Amino acid sequence: MNLANNLKAKREANNFSQEDVAKVLNISRQSISKWENGNCYPDLDNLIKLSDLYKISLDELIKGDKSFQEKIIIKDSGEKMYKWPWWIIFPIMGMIYGLVSMILNHP
Incomplete structure (x- = not known):
């Protein structure tokens, strides 16, 4: 469906x-x-x-x-379009968020 x-x-x-x-x-x-x-x-x-x-x-x-899963797109600074499956994007975003939080909260 x-x-x-x-x-x-x-x-x-x-x-x-x-x-x-x-x-x-x-x-x-x-x-x-x-x-x-x-x-x-x-x-x-x-x-x-x-x-x-x-x-x-x-x-x-x-x-x-x-087809919806394939339409989740990430743009880089060169404006190229990459189609990545959602099950790859979310963990990567979580890791980036965790790293940024660690850096900003580090004394």
Whole structure:
């Protein structure tokens, strides 16, 4: 199942209207419609909010949509685009955050 279908199925399974979800996320109902029609994807913040709202893991919410996973992109200073899978990006971001925190908190 792709992300668009999964978003719609989870919303309907929880008896929410598009308007209900839009109010919780503080966005327009049209955005919900675009996501469910596959015209665009929610950002990471909204994916997290959706997984909380539907009481499912992020993995369960997006795992079936390979095309979405491939669209997570990192830009370098040369403006080249790299497509990295999400399961690589998150641990790297965590390590960078940890290193920066150690450096800034070191006496």
